Amino acid sequence: MIDWGRLVAPGIRQLRPYRPGITEERLQRERGLSRIFKFSSNETPVEPSPAIAAAMAEALRKANRYPDAHALLERLSAKLQVPAQGLMLGNGSIDLIESVVRTFVAPGCNVVLSEYGYCAYPPLVTAQGGEVRVAASSGGFGHQVDRILASIDDNTRMVIVDSPSNLAGASLALAELDRLVHALPPRVILLLDEAYIEFADIDPTHTAALPLAFPNVIVARTFSKAYGLAGMRVGYAIADPDLASWVQRLRPPFPVGRVAMAGALAALDDTTHLQGVVQAARRGREQLATGLRELGVKVLANEGNFVLADFGDNGRRVYEGLLAQGLITRAMEAYGLPQQLRISIGAPHEVARLVEAVRELLQQPTGRAEKLQRSEA
Ligand SMILES: Cc1ncc(COP(=O)(O)O)c(C=O)c1O
Structure with a gap:
C-alpha cells in the first residue's frame, strides 16, 4: 500500500482539516x-428577497454556458469607486484569501496574525511553508496594533486581520487601522478581511478606498453574511491592480458560477x-x-x-x-x-x-x- 502521507507536500502534511x-x-x-x-x-x-431569487432563477436558464464576470465587476467598481482591474471575485472570500496567501507566502517568510483572528488563516500560511507569528490580543479578544507592528521583521510578508473578527465581532477602530496602515513597511501586505463590515458601525467606503492610497492593502469582502448568499459562495477582493494581476495568475478559470454572480448583482441593487x-x-x-x-x-x-x-x-x-x-x-x-x-x-x-x-x-x-x-x- 502506498503511504500517501510521505508524498504530500511538507506544508500540507502538518495540517488538520478545517471543521466547519x-x-x-x-x-x-x-x-x-x-x-x-x-x-x-x-x-x-x-x-433571498424575491428580486434576488428571480435574478438567480433567470441565470439558471443559461447554466449550460460558462459565466461572464463583467457585469458584477463593473457594478462593484461603480459602487466602491475603485478600478475594476483591482477587483477579484472568488468562491467565497476565503477562496481569495487563500489565493493571496499562495501568491505571496513561501518558505522563509512569516505572516503576522492576531491572537484571536479567524482560525482559518494559520493553515493557509503553514501550507505554503510560511511561519505563523501571533500578535497577542488585548483583553476582550481585540486586535492590538502595537503588538502586530512589533511582530514584524525583515521576513514578514503579510499581516492578516479580520475586522470585525470572526470570533468576537471585534473591530479595529478606524484610527487604529489608519495607524497600522501608515506604520506598515510598504513591502508588507495587509490583508484586511471584512466579512462582517456591513454589520459594523464603520463607513465601508473608507476601507474600500485604502488599496488606492496604499497598494500593499488588500480588502476581502463577502456576499455570505449581510447579503445573505452564503449558499452561493461569492466573495470579492479590492486590491491595487498591479498586485491583483499577480494574484490572478493562480486563479482558476471561472471561479464563481453564473447563478451565484446573478444573485450577488441583484443583492447589491436590493439595498x-x-x-x-x-x-x-x-x-x-x-x-x-x-x-x-x-x-x-x-x-x-x-x-x-x-x-x-x-x-x-x-x-x-x-x-x-x-x-x-x-x-x-x-x-x-x-x-x-x-x-x-x-x-x-x-x-x-x-x-x-x-x-x-x-x-x-x-x-x-x-x-x-x-x-x-x-x-x-
Ligand atoms: C472573518 C471571516 N472571513 C472570511 C470568512 C469566509 O467567508 P466566505 O468564504 O463565505 O466569503 C468567514 C466565514 O465565516 C469569516 O468569518
Whole structure:
C-alpha cells in the first residue's frame, strides 16, 4: 500500500482539516431530529428577497454556458469607486484569501496574525511553508496594533486581520487601522478581511478606498453574511491592480458560477433587503445579548451578526444540551476557549427559543447534561 502521507507536500502534511459548523442536514442524519435551528456559521436567517431569487432563477436558464464576470465587476467598481482591474471575485472570500496567501507566502517568510483572528488563516500560511507569528490580543479578544507592528521583521510578508473578527465581532477602530496602515513597511501586505463590515458601525467606503492610497492593502469582502448568499459562495477582493494581476495568475478559470454572480448583482441593487438584514441582525444581537445577560452569561459588545457568550464551566454542557435539542451553536475550542460559545443571530422566535433552552440547561443539575453524548464542534 502506498503511504500517501510521505508524498504530500511538507506544508500540507502538518495540517488538520478545517471543521466547519455542523449543518442542519448532518444533525438530521445523525440524530434524527426534525426541527433544527442553526446558530453556528454566522449566516443570515433571512431568505433571498424575491428580486434576488428571480435574478438567480433567470441565470439558471443559461447554466449550460460558462459565466461572464463583467457585469458584477463593473457594478462593484461603480459602487466602491475603485478600478475594476483591482477587483477579484472568488468562491467565497476565503477562496481569495487563500489565493493571496499562495501568491505571496513561501518558505522563509512569516505572516503576522492576531491572537484571536479567524482560525482559518494559520493553515493557509503553514501550507505554503510560511511561519505563523501571533500578535497577542488585548483583553476582550481585540486586535492590538502595537503588538502586530512589533511582530514584524525583515521576513514578514503579510499581516492578516479580520475586522470585525470572526470570533468576537471585534473591530479595529478606524484610527487604529489608519495607524497600522501608515506604520506598515510598504513591502508588507495587509490583508484586511471584512466579512462582517456591513454589520459594523464603520463607513465601508473608507476601507474600500485604502488599496488606492496604499497598494500593499488588500480588502476581502463577502456576499455570505449581510447579503445573505452564503449558499452561493461569492466573495470579492479590492486590491491595487498591479498586485491583483499577480494574484490572478493562480486563479482558476471561472471561479464563481453564473447563478451565484446573478444573485450577488441583484443583492447589491436590493439595498432594502440589505438594510433589513442588517437591522434585524442588530436587533437580534441586542435580544440575544440581553436574554443571555439576564441569565448571568457574560456577553461582550460586538459588531457582527452573532454574539460570543462566556458560559464559564458550563460551556461544553450548554453546547451539548442545545445540540441534543437541535439548536446548533459553535463551540470555540478551535480558539482554545472551551467556556465560550459563538451564537449567530437567528430570527426573533429562534433567538427566544435558544434563550429559553439555555435557561433550562443552566437550571439543570450539572451531572445530567454531562451524560449527553459528546460531539464535535
Ligand atoms: C472573518 C471571516 N472571513 C472570511 C470568512 C469566509 O467567508 P466566505 O468564504 O463565505 O466569503 C468567514 C466565514 O465565516 C469569516 O468569518
